[in-house]
Amino acid sequence: MIAxxxxxxxxxxxxxxxGVDFDVQPGEFVALLGPNGxxxxxxxxxxxxxxxxxxxxxxxxxxxLPHEAAQVRARLGVVSHLxxxxxxxxAEENLQFYxxxxxxxxxxxxxxxxxxxxxxxARRRDLVRTFxxxxxxxxxxxxxxxxxxxxxLFDEPYTGLDQDASAMLDDVLKAVAAQGRTVVMTSHDxxxxxxxxxxxxxxSRGVISASASRKELKRTNLLAFYKQALAG
Amino acid sequence: xxxxxTSRGSFLKAVAAVVWKDVRAEFRSRELFSAMLVFSLLIILIFNFAxxxxxxxRQSVTAGVLWSTFAFAxxxxxxxxxxxxxxxxxxxxxxxxxxxxxxxxxxxxxxNLAFMLIVELIVLPIxxxxxxxxxxxxxxxxxxxxxxIGYAGVGTLLATMSVQTRTRDILLPILLFPVVIPxxxxxxxxxxxxxxxxxxxxxxxPLNLLIAYDVIFIAVxxxxxxxxxxx
Amino acid sequence: MQPKxxxxxxxxxxxxxxxxxxTYMALNAPLERVMGEVQKVFYFHVGTAWTALLGFILGxxxxxxxxxxxxLKWDKFQVAAIEVSLVFFLxxxxxxxIWARPAWNTWWTxxxxxxxxxxxxxxYAAYFMLRQGIDDPDRRARFGAVYALVGALSxxxxxxxxxxxxxxxxxxxxxxxxxxxxxxxxxxxxxSAFFFALFAFSIIFIDLFWNRIRLGDLQExxxxxxxxxxx
Numbered sequence: 112m113i114a115x116x117x118x119x120x121x122x123x124x125x126x127x128x129x130g131v132d133f134d135v136q137p138g139e140f141v142a143l144l145g146p147n148g149x150x151x152x153x154x155x156x157x158x159x160x161x162x163x164x165x166x167x168x169x170x171x172x173x174x175x176l177p178h179e180a181a182q183v184r185a186r187l188g189v190v191s192h193l194x195x196x197x198x199x200x201x202a203e204e205n206l207q208f209y210x211x212x213x214x215x216x217x218x219x220x221x222x223x224x225x226x227x228x229x230x231x232x233a234r235r236r237d238l239v240r241t242f243x244x245x246x247x248x249x250x251x252x253x254x255x256x257x258x259x260x261x262x263x264l265f266d267e268p269y270t271g272l273d274q275d276a277s278a279m280l281d282d283v284l285k286a287v288a289a290q291g292r293t294v295v296m297t298s299h300d301x302x303x304x305x306x307x308x309x310x311x312x313x314x315s316r317g318v319i320s321a322s323a324s325r326k327e328l329k330r331t332n333l334l335a336f337y338k339q340a341l342a343g
Numbered sequence: 344x345x346x347x348x349t350s351r352g353s354f355l356k357a358v359a360a361v362v363w364k365d366v367r368a369e370f371r372s373r374e375l376f377s378a379m380l381v382f383s384l385l386i387i388l389i390f391n392f393a394x395x396x397x398x399x400x401r402q403s404v405t406a407g408v409l410w411s412t413f414a415f416a417x418x419x420x421x422x423x424x425x426x427x428x429x430x431x432x433x434x435x436x437x438x439x440x441x442x443x444x445x446x447x448x449x450x451x452x453x454x455n456l457a458f459m460l461i462v463e464l465i466v467l468p469i470x471x472x473x474x475x476x477x478x479x480x481x482x483x484x485x486x487x488x489x490x491x492i493g494y495a496g497v498g499t500l501l502a503t504m505s506v507q508t509r510t511r512d513i514l515l516p517i518l519l520f521p522v523v524i525p526x527x528x529x530x531x532x533x534x535x536x537x538x539x540x541x542x543x544x545x546x547x548x549p550l551n552l553l554i555a556y557d558v559i560f561i562a563v564x565x566x567x568x569x570x571x572x573x574x
Numbered sequence: 575m576q577p578k579x580x581x582x583x584x585x586x587x588x589x590x591x592x593x594x595x596x597t598y599m600a601l602n603a604p605l606e607r608v609m610g611e612v613q614k615v616f617y618f619h620v621g622t623a624w625t626a627l628l629g630f631i632l633g634x635x636x637x638x639x640x641x642x643x644x645x646l647k648w649d650k651f652q653v654a655a656i657e658v659s660l661v662f663f664l665x666x667x668x669x670x671x672i673w674a675r676p677a678w679n680t681w682w683t684x685x686x687x688x689x690x691x692x693x694x695x696x697x698y699a700a701y702f703m704l705r706q707g708i709d710d711p712d713r714r715a716r717f718g719a720v721y722a723l724v725g726a727l728s729x730x731x732x733x734x735x736x737x738x739x740x741x742x743x744x745x746x747x748x749x750x751x752x753x754x755x756x757x758x759x760x761x762x763x764x765x766s767a768f769f770f771a772l773f774a775f776s777i778i779f780i781d782l783f784w785n786r787i788r789l790g791d792l793q794e795x796x797x798x799x800x801x802x803x804x805x
């Protein structure tokens with residue numbers, strides 16, 4: 112579903128990604144781990160077509176980036192640590208707006224469906240700026256899955272959430288992943304990633320330094336695996 | 344899918360969606376509108392004291408006062424309108440949609456223009472009332488429309504850049520005013536021509552310049568907009 | 575650090591020599607009958623003006639090339655051309671002002687050329703303020719190119735607009751053309767001094783432009799070395 116070959120990204124003279132190879136099969140849930148500044152967000156922004164690769168190939172759902180970005184965007188949902196929502200619109204209006212931007216037919220039914228999934232039906236007519244951080248993040252996920260994308264990217268979705276909100280987000284994320292979607296999530300929260308992902312990749316110093324599937328890994332030693340990947 | 348995403352229908356729908364979203368949010372908060380309107384009235388007040396707007400001076404400076412007011416109030420609105428897009432990452436949200444970037448540009452230009460025109464349409468009767476001149480003349484309204492189009496067209500492009508810089512609170516007027524001078528010049532000329540009852544021919548020249556400026560700069564902005572939003 | 579290329583060293587020396595020769599020729603050119611000594615600033619005034627305008631046009635061309643190729647080399651060229659031109663144009667304005675005092679009996683008039691010159695300086699000052707507010711080199715280059723393009727299109731329209739309206743409506747106080755008031759005809763000696771000044775400033779401009787590009791290269795090198803240490 113996602114195929115990245117020898118991806119290099121430079122900002123001016125600074126090379127952030129130095130030859131990333133990354134493949135994701137349909138239905139996989141990949142947790143992208145790594146220390147701050149390793150280039151996780153940059154990498155995800157390239158996958159999201161928001162940033163252009165300096166060198167290398169990026170292929171998503173059979174389309175090449177950046178040339179076929181419009182086709183990729185139609186199949187892609189993105190959740191970042193910012194909500195990407197308008198505070199002065201209601202939850203429903205925000206979704207209506209994005210439904211129009213994605214040119215969805217008969218979006219009212221779909222919006223209700225999505226609001227039910229993220230548990231915000233009762234608050235659908237409330238302004239988003241009155242929402243708590245956790246509710247905003249759930250609505251952001253609703254926005255990302257609105258057009259039923261094949262691939263979903265999560266960039267540090269747990270940033271700024273408390274325990275309860277994180278637990279609720281877990282349920283939503285599981286529901287999103289359960290529908291056979293391909294998911295890539297960056298996180299530095301190992302415990303959360305461990306519960307959700309089927310594969311763990313470590314991005315360190317601009318390359319994927321290690322990769323292990325859930326089966327290869329015993330539940331207890333994700334931390335050990337991560338530390339080893341960073342050291343090596 | 345390819346033809347669906349690039350077709351003209353979906354382009355216009357996306358433009359309309361951006362405008363709908365801005366109008367809806369503004370209708371609720373009235374942030375932009377009230378700030379621009381109150382600021383406009385304050386500027387007129389300041390001009391009143393600074394210029395001693397007696398009957399004689401008034402006739403010669405009305406056009407200048409009006410356009411200075413619109414220019415200053417306009418930056419306030421443009422800055423806020425683009426800052427809203429930047430603050431919660433909404434600009435990324437717009438860019439993630441499978442629409443051409445110029446749809447975002449045109450959507451923002453139309454809503455910025457709409458807010459400017461509404462404020463202008465409220466300032467005009469107030470000014471007419473305060474200084475007992477009739478500003479509701481079709482010629483003047485046409486000049487205001489053409490001038491505001493150029494101003495909003497360039498202003499939206501530059502505001503999109505300025506909100507992405509470190510100095511975003513102060514940069515927009517500095518970037519915008521020197522390049523928008525032809526608009527202000529032609530608009531003031533045409534407006535004072537209309538108000539002074541000048542010949543149609545004399546007004547036609549600045550009007551043509553306004554149209555030329557609008558066409559040239561909106562075309563340029565349309566071509567380069569991708570460069571100010573994408574990485 | 576790489577040593578300065580030989581050609582650039584030679585050009586440095588040549589620039590100093592031609593400046594000295596141009597000064598000598600200007601000082602020894604026959605006295606202009608009406609203006610006297612002060613007319614001599616004219617040689618350098620036109621010399622700096624011509625190269626500065628050329629530099630601004632080059633800046634516009636480089637910005638288009640950058641926007642198409644996205645190669646940072648063109649950004650470096652653009653900054654170099656505009657920075658040198660900004661300084662040259664300031665010299666033009668100051669020299670013009672020195673000349674204007676005895677010629678028009680005022681330091682400044684709102685004549686089309688002077689006004690456009692002032693606005694152009696402001697546009698490019700804004701250009702550097704915009705660049706200063708951006709950290710990411712790619713974004714800085716993109717925004718700089720877009721603004722330089724908008725500025726390069728707007729400045730001639732401004733000139734055209736001011737000229738158009740002021741010719742029809744001669745309302746400016748003392749706003750006569752330089753040719754009309756304080757103009758003079760040149761003797762062959764004056765002509766040769768004039769053309770040599772143009773030549774000299776072209777050489778000086780190329781020299782400074784080249785040095786500025788080299789400075790850009792060295793800045794890049796420093797950044798690279800800094801990155802290496804921090805790794």
